[in-house]
Amino acid sequence: MKVVSFKICPFVQRVTALLEAKSIDYELEFISLSDKPQWFLDISPNGQVPVLITDEGKTLFESDAIVEYIEEAYPPLQSGITLEEKAANRAWSYLASKNYLVQCSAQRSPDEDVLKERSAKLGKAFDRIEKQLGDTPFFSGDKIGMVDIAWLTLLHRTDIVNKHSCYDFVGDRPKMKKWRQELLKTGLAEKSVSADFVEAFSAFYLSDETYLGRGCRVVDGSFSEACATDSCC
Numbered sequence: 001m002k003v004v005s006f007k008i009c010p011f012v013q014r015v016t017a018l019l020e021a022k023s024i025d026y027e028l029e030f031i032s033l034s035d036k037p038q039w040f041l042d043i044s045p046n047g048q049v050p051v052l053i054t055d056e057g058k059t060l061f062e063s064d065a066i067v068e069y070i071e072e073a074y075p076p077l078q079s080g081i082t083l084e085e086k087a088a089n090r091a092w093s094y095l096a097s098k099n100y101l102v103q104c105s106a107q108r109s110p111d112e113d114v115l116k117e118r119s120a121k122l123g124k125a126f127d128r129i130e131k132q133l134g135d136t137p138f139f140s141g142d143k144i145g146m147v148d149i150a151w152l153t154l155l156h157r158t159d160i161v162n163k164h165s166c167y168d169f170v171g172d173r174p175k176m177k178k179w180r181q182e183l184l185k186t187g188l189a190e191k192s193v194s195a196d197f198v199e200a201f202s203a204f205y206l207s208d209e210t211y212l213g214r215g216c217r218v219v220d221g222s223f224s225e226a227c228a229t230d231s232c233c
């Protein structure tokens with residue numbers, strides 16, 4: 001199968017993370033979103049990535065639909081779960097994916113005030129998942145599942161931002177912090193993106209144009225002057 005991709009797209013990463021978690025072979029084809037090729041526009045009804053082209057040549061779009069297809073068409077990540085558990089997984093996954101663009105926009109904040117406002121929005125979703133997390137390494141227990149895959153992209157990005165700027169979108173949420181650690185330990189974050197992902201991500205989100213890129217740091221819960229080194233903690 002083939003995934004039509006854009007390097008720093010979180011919706012694409014959710015799909016590739018699931019493929020990696022299931023050890024399914026796939027090819028990637030990167031396109032430019034500012035100059036979409038005609039073949040892509042011909043097969044993508046919404047003009048967006050990800051698009052998945054199955055081994056049979058069928059074209060699928062919308063990441064929610066694609067991950068559902070991958071979960072059902074191949075040996076499941078989570079076998080033997082009830083319909084209610086499946087529905088709950090969808091709902092908690094949706095809380096992640098509907099916040100991908102919220103996180104993107106927060107990462108692009110030009111200044112402190114905008115960052116505060118945008119990260120507060122993301123924080124509401126983080127509060128809800130923090131309340132729902134238990135004491136197991138992953139969302140539903142000891143094995144990685146669909147909700148973990150959906151949240152992986154958000155948590156991966158919080159980790160990159162945190163390493164660059166000392167600002168942590170996760171904030172004071174201990175269960176999420178532990179969860180992020182467990183998810184990163186699986187290696188799926190790196191496997192689901194290209195080798196130059198951090199570079200490409202940083203060029204867009206952590207450049208001089210963004211508050212995070214200029215190396216904001218948090219002291220006693222508030223932002224202090226910019227610090228532009230790679231590691232300012």
Ligand SMILES: N[C@@H](CCC(=O)N[C@@H](CS)C(=O)NCC(=O)O)C(=O)O
Pocket residue numbers: 006008009010011012033047048049050061062063064
């Ligand atoms: N609802 C879509 C959202 C995908 C999406 O927003 N993709 C972005 C890249 S991260 C895109 O293709 N943007 C190009 C455009 O909208 O023209 C999904 O879940 O697949």
